[in-house]
Amino acid sequence: MNRIIYLDNAATTRLNPKVLDSMLPYLKESYGNPSSIHFLGRENKKAIDKAREQVAKSLNAQFNEIFFTGGGSESDNWAIKGVAFANESKGKHIITTNIEHHAVLHTCKYLEKYGFEITYLPVKSNGIIDIEDLKKAIREDTILISVMFANNEIGTIQPIKEIGEIAREKGIYFHTDAVQAIGHIPIDVKELNIDLLSLSAHKFNGPKGVGVLYIKSGVNILSMIHGGGQERGKRAGTENVAGIVGLGEAIEIATKDIEKKSKYLITLRDRTIKELINRIPDTILNGDPKKRLPGNINVCFKYIEGESILLMLDMKGLAASSGSACTSGSLKPSHVLLAIGLPHEIAHGSLRLTLSEETTDKDMEYLLEVLPPIVENLRKMSPLIKNK
Amino acid sequence: MEEYSKKVMDHFFNPRNVGVIEDADAIGEVGNPVCGDIMKMYLKIKDNVITEIKFQTFGCGAAVATSSMVTEMVKGKTLEQALEITNKNVAEALDGLPPIKMHCSNLAESAIKAAIDDYRKKNDHRK
Numbered sequence: 001m002n003r004i005i006y007l008d009n010a011a012t013t014r015l016n017p018k019v020l021d022s023m024l025p026y027l028k029e030s031y032g033n034p035s036s037i038h039f040l041g042r043e044n045k046k047a048i049d050k051a052r053e054q055v056a057k058s059l060n061a062q063f064n065e066i067f068f069t070g071g072g073s074e075s076d077n078w079a080i081k082g083v084a085f086a087n088e089s090k091g092k093h094i095i096t097t098n099i100e101h102h103a104v105l106h107t108c109k110y111l112e113k114y115g116f117e118i119t120y121l122p123v124k125s126n127g128i129i130d131i132e133d134l135k136k137a138i139r140e141d142t143i144l145i146s147v148m149f150a151n152n153e154i155g156t157i158q159p160i161k162e163i164g165e166i167a168r169e170k171g172i173y174f175h176t177d178a179v180q181a182i183g184h185i186p187i188d189v190k191e192l193n194i195d196l197l198s199l200s201a202h203k204f205n206g207p208k209g210v211g212v213l214y215i216k217s218g219v220n221i222l223s224m225i226h227g228g229g230q231e232r233g234k235r236a237g238t239e240n241v242a243g244i245v246g247l248g249e250a251i252e253i254a255t256k257d258i259e260k261k262s263k264y265l266i267t268l269r270d271r272t273i274k275e276l277i278n279r280i281p282d283t284i285l286n287g288d289p290k291k292r293l294p295g296n297i298n299v300c301f302k303y304i305e306g307e308s309i310l311l312m313l314d315m316k317g318l319a320a321s322s323g324s325a326c327t328s329g330s331l332k333p334s335h336v337l338l339a340i341g342l343p344h345e346i347a348h349g350s351l352r353l354t355l356s357e358e359t360t361d362k363d364m365e366y367l368l369e370v371l372p373p374i375v376e377n378l379r380k381m382s383p384l385i386k387n388k
Numbered sequence: 389m390e391e392y393s394k395k396v397m398d399h400f401f402n403p404r405n406v407g408v409i410e411d412a413d414a415i416g417e418v419g420n421p422v423c424g425d426i427m428k429m430y431l432k433i434k435d436n437v438i439t440e441i442k443f444q445t446f447g448c449g450a451a452v453a454t455s456s457m458v459t460e461m462v463k464g465k466t467l468e469q470a471l472e473i474t475n476k477n478v479a480e481a482l483d484g485l486p487p488i489k490m491h492c493s494n495l496a497e498s499a500i501k502a503a504i505d506d507y508r509k510k511n512d513h514r515k
């Protein structure tokens with residue numbers, strides 16, 4: 001069994017070989033510090049500027065609105081803490097959702113210790129917020145709305161445009177964690193009225209440990225790291241040049257033919273979901289059937305537990321993930337699955353399959369062949385199912 | 389993630405004594421308060437000795453492997469001997485568990501205890 005089928009692209013993606021090639025010079029012969037005056041320095045500065053231009057173009061942002069960071073978590077931390085502490089004289093209320101990534105949720109929890117009040121909007125059973133809830137939650141002292149573009153577990157896409165309009169009308173900053181969305185759905189920060197946006201290179205075939213915070217010009221935000229004047233004084237430290245170059249290249253490639261890519265993925269995704277439900281009894285699709293990331297499948301198989309499914313799939317060369325308590329490290333089931341109203345024991349049997357444009361029909365056929373007997377065998381072992 | 393030992397994987401992929409005993413003399417069912425998993429043990433007991441045992445588990449790889457291992461460990465033992473088996477013994481017999489998975493082995497120990505409790509309640513001859 002040498003077959004490898006990688007269905008965990010929401011966790012991270014394979015580095016595109018073209019991206020790697022673009023990075024190599026900056027790990028080898030072009031080793032200058034971008035802040036240096038000499039030719040090696042200038043060459044590196046140019047490389048960063050090119051990447052900044054590539055990112056700006058992909059988001060329809062301005063060159064000087066792009067700030068490189070150490071990844072998605074850092075961008076989320078910076079956006080939320082940076083806006084909160086810079087604007088606390090105006091108010092200390094922040095609105096977010098209860099399905100955000102922990103990089104947002106734990107940052108908000110941290111702010112609560114400093115007297116900020118956070119409203120965690122619930123989501124409907126399809127994983128999408130009710131825009132009326134958002135309107136009702138807005139107060140005089142609301143300074144920031146942070147709602148993720150697309151969810152990393154169930155793939156649901158939030159009504160970002162409507163949120164952006166409401167935020168602009170009320171004069172509240174709007175941040176979105178677009179880590180899962182970039183390169184998979186077209187994003188225009190101007191059209192969507194986004195003030196701050198987080199992204200991370202390794203989710204669109206770029207390198208790990210490098211990301212971006214888009215900060216619309218005029219947004220009042222604190223600096224992330226104090227030190228040398230890098231990133232216009234807002235995020236000091238000698239730049240991760242190779243990483244930044246790779247991010248630039250990756251975002252350009254990823255946003256180039258989103259339409260074609262997503263059409264392919266949506267077809268593959270929907271067919272696979274249909275077949276899973278057909279072939280495996282007591283299967284539930286989590287999240288919205290349509291308003292979801294093109295490559296995201298998230299299902300629950302009743303009566304069984306996710307880690308066991310993953311181990312069995314692993315044996316067959318399939319890499320996937322689960323929101324089961326047993327796989328979570330914290331031993332709590334996924335907060336996202338609980339937020340959409342699943343009981344603990346059903347959340348336990350969740351399986352997330354995240355496809356990429358490299359995923360083929362054949363891969364899905366193979367999955368559909370091996371998965372039903374795995375579920376059946378685990379159910380035979382389950383005390384929750386009677387007479388089977 | 390930390391890897392499971394070869395023995396854990398063996399017991400996970402080829403669990404011993406899975407299933408139900410319809411006319412069991414004792415049944416023990418326990419839930420894991422940590423992660424919400426469930427384990428059920430069915431025992432046949434003759435002359436104070438566990439002659440047959442089967443389990444059902446709703447849980448992770450470690451939970452399945454510890455259930456399987458504990459059934460092998462207690463089969464043919466007297467109730468007193470079975471009660472002496474601790475979760476640590478079970479984990480050791482599997483060549484260890486990742487630290488975060490140690491709690492799963494509690495389930496195996498408590499399921500056996502629960503089953504024997506059940507048996508003693510039903511057959512309290514000392515009265």
Ligand SMILES: Cc1ncc(COP(=O)(O)O)c(C=O)c1O
Binds near residue numbers: 010071076148177180
């Ligand atoms: C929605 C979302 N936000 C933030 C992050 C964190 O990104 P990074 O791993 O680059 O810090 C992730 C990735 O796990 C994510 O999926």
Ligand code: FES
Binds near residue numbers: 326420423447448450
């Ligand atoms: S039984 Fe849930 S983590 Fe092992």
